[in-house]
Amino acid sequence: MYSAENKIIDAHWPRYTENSTIDKEKRLKLCYLKYKFEGTINDNKPILNLIFSHATGMNKSIWKYYIKRLKKLAFMKDDYPFVIGSMITVDHVQHGDSGVLNKDNLGTEFNWTDGARDVIKVVMEERSNDDAFKKGNNILIGHSFGGFLSVYAAFLEPLLFQDIITIEPVIYGRHSDPSAAPPPEGYKTMGNSGLLSALARGIKDEFDSKEEAVEWLRRTSFFSPFESELLEYFISDEVIQRPDGKWTTKISKEQHLTCYKGYDSSVPMGMSSVQFIKNRVLHVVGGSATWNPPETTNFLIKNLENSDRIIVPNGTHTVPEEQPDDVLKIIKSRLTETGFSLQEPIALTAKPKL
Amino acid sequence: MYSAENKIIDAHWPRYTENSTIDKEKRLKLCYLKYKFEGTINDNKPILNLIFSHATGMNKSIWKYYIKRLKKLAFMKDDYPFVIGSMITVDHVQHGDSGVLNKDNLGTEFNWTDGARDVIKVVMEERSNDDAFKKGNNILIGHSFGGFLSVYAAFLEPLLFQDIITIEPVIYGRHSDPSAAPPPEGYKTMGNSGLLSALARGIKDEFDSKEEAVEWLRRTSFFSPFESELLEYFISDEVIQRPDGKWTTKISKEQHLTCYKGYDSSVPMGMSSVQFIKNRVLHVVGGSATWNPPETTNFLIKNLENSDRIIVPNGTHTVPEEQPDDVLKIIKSRLTETGFSLQEPIALTAKPKL
Numbered sequence: 042m043y044s045a046e047n048k049i050i051d052a053h054w055p056r057y058t059e060n061s062t063i064d065k066e067k068r069l070k071l072c073y074l075k076y077k078f079e080g081t082i083n084d085n086k087p088i089l090n091l092i093f094s095h096a097t098g099m100n101k102s103i104w105k106y107y108i109k110r111l112k113k114l115a116f117m118k119d120d121y122p123f124v125i126g127s128m129i130t131v132d133h134v135q136h137g138d139s140g141v142l143n144k145d146n147l148g149t150e151f152n153w154t155d156g157a158r159d160v161i162k163v164v165m166e167e168r169s170n171d172d173a174f175k176k177g178n179n180i181l182i183g184h185s186f187g188g189f190l191s192v193y194a195a196f197l198e199p200l201l202f203q204d205i206i207t208i209e210p211v212i213y214g215r216h217s218d219p220s221a222a223p224p225p226e227g228y229k230t231m232g233n234s235g236l237l238s239a240l241a242r243g244i245k246d247e248f249d250s251k252e253e254a255v256e257w258l259r260r261t262s263f264f265s266p267f268e269s270e271l272l273e274y275f276i277s278d279e280v281i282q283r284p285d286g287k288w289t290t291k292i293s294k295e296q297h298l299t300c301y302k303g304y305d306s307s308v309p310m311g312m313s314s315v316q317f318i319k320n321r322v323l324h325v326v327g328g329s330a331t332w333n334p335p336e337t338t339n340f341l342i343k344n345l346e347n348s349d350r351i352i353v354p355n356g357t358h359t360v361p362e363e364q365p366d367d368v369l370k371i372i373k374s375r376l377t378e379t380g381f382s383l384q385e386p387i388a389l390t391a392k393p394k395l
Numbered sequence: 396m397y398s399a400e401n402k403i404i405d406a407h408w409p410r411y412t413e414n415s416t417i418d419k420e421k422r423l424k425l426c427y428l429k430y431k432f433e434g435t436i437n438d439n440k441p442i443l444n445l446i447f448s449h450a451t452g453m454n455k456s457i458w459k460y461y462i463k464r465l466k467k468l469a470f471m472k473d474d475y476p477f478v479i480g481s482m483i484t485v486d487h488v489q490h491g492d493s494g495v496l497n498k499d500n501l502g503t504e505f506n507w508t509d510g511a512r513d514v515i516k517v518v519m520e521e522r523s524n525d526d527a528f529k530k531g532n533n534i535l536i537g538h539s540f541g542g543f544l545s546v547y548a549a550f551l552e553p554l555l556f557q558d559i560i561t562i563e564p565v566i567y568g569r570h571s572d573p574s575a576a577p578p579p580e581g582y583k584t585m586g587n588s589g590l591l592s593a594l595a596r597g598i599k600d601e602f603d604s605k606e607e608a609v610e611w612l613r614r615t616s617f618f619s620p621f622e623s624e625l626l627e628y629f630i631s632d633e634v635i636q637r638p639d640g641k642w643t644t645k646i647s648k649e650q651h652l653t654c655y656k657g658y659d660s661s662v663p664m665g666m667s668s669v670q671f672i673k674n675r676v677l678h679v680v681g682g683s684a685t686w687n688p689p690e691t692t693n694f695l696i697k698n699l700e701n702s703d704r705i706i707v708p709n710g711t712h713t714v715p716e717e718q719p720d721d722v723l724k725i726i727k728s729r730l731t732e733t734g735f736s737l738q739e740p741i742a743l744t745a746k747p748k749l
Contacts, residue, residue, distance in 0.1 A: 055554040065554070197551075200409040200419070313667045 042115045043076040043128070049142070050166050052134055053158035058306075060150040067146050071159055072138035074101055075167070076108055076128040078115060086118070087383035088126040088177035089203075089376060090167075092160060094187030096359070097300045098244075098263065098292060100137030101130035102278035106271040106365050107372070114373075121373075123380030126177040131163060133187070135296035137278060144293065151299050153186060153307035157193035164201050178203035178383060182372065184361045185211050185332075186300065189311050192322065192345075196314035204379045206372060208325040209358050211304065212311035213337040230305040240301055246294040247287055254280045254288045267362040275362075315344040321382075322348040323375050325368065327356030396469045397430040397482070403496070404520050406488055407512035412660075414504035421500050425513050426492035428455055429521070430462055430482040432469060440472070441737035442480040442531035443557075443730060444521075446514060448541030450713070451654045452598070452617065452646060454491030455484035456632035460625040460719050461726070468727075475727075477734030480531040485517060487541070489650035491632060498647065505653050507540060507661035511547035518555050532557035532737060536726065538715045539565050539686070540654065543665050546676065546699075550668035558733045560726060562679040563712050565658065566665035567691040584659040594655055600648040601641055608634045608642045621716040629716075669698040676702040677729050679722065681710030 052069035056062055062069060082088060091111070093104040108128055118124055132139040133156050135147050160181065167174040179202050183191035188210025195202050231237050243263060248254035258264055258276045267275065279290050292300075322345045326338050342350050353360050353367050361368045406423035410416055416423060436442060445465070447458040462482055472478055486493040487510050489501050514535065521528040533556050537545035542564025549556050585591050597617060602608035612618055612630050621629065633644050644651075676699045680692050696704050707714050707721050715722045 055552060057553065059554065198409060199411065200413065310671055313670070316667070317664055 042078060042080050043112050044079050046075045046077065047138075048073050048075055048166075050162065052139075053155060053162045056148075057152035057155045058148075058150050060148045061152070061155065062148045063146050069134045069146060070139055070142040071131065071134060071163065072101075072142065073129050073131040073163055076112065077171075077173070078124065078126050080115065082124050082126075082173075084118075084124070085384075086122060086124050087380055088173065089123050089180050089379065090127045090174055090177040091125065091129070091180050091182055092164065093128070093130045094133065094156070094160060094181065094183035094190045095131075095136065096185035096187050098136075098297050099184075099362075100275060100278050100291065101132045102137075102274040103267075103271055103362055104128075104130040105274040106268070107369055110369055111372075121377060121380060122384055123376055125376075126173050127167070127171070129163060129167070131160065132291075133190075133300075134159065135300055136292050138291065140292045140296060141281070144296075147296055147299070149299060150306070151296075151303040152310075153189050153303050154193055154197075154310055156186070156190040157197055160190055160194045161198050161201065178379070180204045180206065180376070180379065182206045182208070183210065184208045185358065188212065189307065192318065193311055193314055195318050195320040195322070199318065199320055202320055203383065204375070205320055205322045206325065206375055207322060207341075208361050208368065209327055209330055209333060209356075210311075210324070210337075210341070211333060212308060212315070213334060213340045214304070214308045214312070215334045215336065231302060237298065237302060241294075241298055244294045244297050246290045246292070246297070248289065249287065251280060251282070251288050254290070258290075263359075264362070266357075266359065268365050271362055271365055312340070315341065319346050321379070323371075324348055324350045325360070325371055326350060326352045327358055327360040328352045328354045330356060330358040330360065332358035396432060396434050397466050398433050400429045400431070401492075402427050402429055404516065406493075407509060407516045410502075411506035411509045412502075412504050414502045415506070415509065416502045417500050423488045423500060424493055424496040425485065425488060425517065426455075426496065427483050427485040427517055430466070431525075431527070432478065432480050434469065436478050436480075436527075438472075438478075439738075440476060440478050441734055442527065443477045443534050443733065444481045444528055444531040445479065445483070445534050445536055446518065447482070447484045448487065448510070448514060448535065448537035448544045449485075449490065450539035450541055452490075452651050453538075453629060453716070454632050454645060455486045456491075456628040457621075457625055457716055458482075458484040459628040460622070461723055464723055465726075475731060475734060476738055477730055479730075480527050481521070481525070483517060483521070485514065486645075487544075487654075488513065489654055490646050492645065494646045494650060495635070498650075501650055501653070503653060504660070505650075505657040506664075507543050507657050508547055508551075508664055510540070510544040511551055514544055514548045515552050515555065532733070534558045534560065534730070534733065536560045536562070537564065538562045539712065542566065543661065546672065547665055547668055549672050549674040549676070553672070553674055556674055557737065558729070559674055559676040560679065560729055561676060561695075562715050562722065563681055563684055563687060563710075564665075564678070564691075564695070565687060566662060566669070567688060567694045568658070568662045568666070569688045569690065585656060591652065591656060595648075595652055598648045598651050600644045600646070600651070602634075602643065603641065605634060605636070605642050608644070612644075617713075618716070620711075620713065622719050625716055625719055666694075669695065673700050675733070677725075678702055678704045679714070679725055680704060680706045681712055681714040682706045682708045684710060684712040684714065686712035 052071040181191035188207035189212045191205050406425040535545035542561035543566045
């Protein structure tokens, strides 16, 4: 009942800094996979389109685990107060298939707000070509770096998005709290904290055989604790052979680190944006996660006007990949809530008088 | 040597709030006048394109005084280290010709950041259709509300703009300083300060004859202190006859106040954005101006990384309309400086190492 189509569009242009690309005028590409509901939607339930954004180093296929299960809701649509129209999984510019297409044009800097502009570009593209998409409501779902993108996209274009589910978003840094001036003790950036070098030691992008690459991803990499079915989807979309015969990941080590390094310039912008966001936001937190400073969750709940928080017991920072069933349950329940709220007659907005 | 062309394009979509328009899907229009250099540019001087944004209640034609004099520089190009490619004067969505086209679709709210998106839309439109524009460097020049737009446009798309001249920009409010929490004493919005009602009493948009309208604008309105040639350009682009025979200003009183009222939602966003702007900004201040809180100027100089300030002696908040020769002199001198800096060989950017 859902068709699947690989799409390639131009990424947002211009990028945020001169060093974002090698050639300033050349357009980066954005690859995404669109699953589109092909049945007839003849009831009055709201149509929801889901746009998924992966974390640093991952790719669109980590969401396949979710897509497979969410597709089934189409057969049970009487049980739910919504219909899923399209589901879109994006490979962000240096990741997955986009990373392969862009490899000769990616620069040494990546400001994450460009990722938010790319998400907006995808939605605008779909709206201009797909009537069903135009009628639908857009729900952004993003993890970690992808959680940042989802929130910042709502800051940039609030009317495009009817709900945001942000899972362990990286959008708060103790050292970059704009309300704390001068910087508190321990002020540091990812660049000078030693974290980037530690990450660099854990990343590998050259292998002699496919088996070696797969084994490394499965057993040694940051990704090894992922739920096994989900991990296999990720790996099968990530390992490719280079022209010289060697095997590699679609994201290069250099671009993987460039994306991490974007933290320093991006997180303060994210922190400063949240006070202006009035969209509905669900903030999903891993109960045992330590990647984000512990203040993150209160900061978001306090500053996002219309937000809720839900904690996944025992969840780590990669909870959507390690405990996908728990996160899927949360997503389904949030979509149900969103479906009901969109079915309510629109309140007669009291137009403010001058 | 310069052609003049009236252009109409779709304004940025989506707008910032549901109440920005009556029909959410309908596109607002944006009218602008483009003066394009038609001679051959065969030296190696940088081409500068100037994009002018007017203040609340004004229209594109207040810049005619400037355009007329800046055009003459084309005959004296040996004296200047730049060539002016195009000059664009915009009627923002509720103003001038745009206001007339949009009158049945404008809503009850206007967030000024939409004006910044519209400026970006104009530049992107010109870049896609005009090769000379593509090669040029874009200089934003904006007054008051238009000064806000120019600064915020640089926050949204830093690489599109090579210089910003912001004259008495409204981008700081004592009551909305995000670093001061809780709000300091005297916390108030334009809506509750009484200022909006006072402004409402000073605005009129219905007249029995053309002469009555012109006389009111010339002698009674906020605009009466404008330099006389400049005032006549403004008036001749502003007074029109309605289908019912009455005469009116192109901006309606309601939309004039809606734009003022946008202050409350927009200024905090502007204040929060400036810390991230690395573009060159020249901040022109009226030496006797009282519209902005006196802290505005220090706030901008401190927070805009690459900014300069210049004070016009005896200037009020409407200094570009009251003392246009003084402001013109500042603009010419800044363009000269920009021309020289763009002629310098581009420094070999040290690409940051991971």
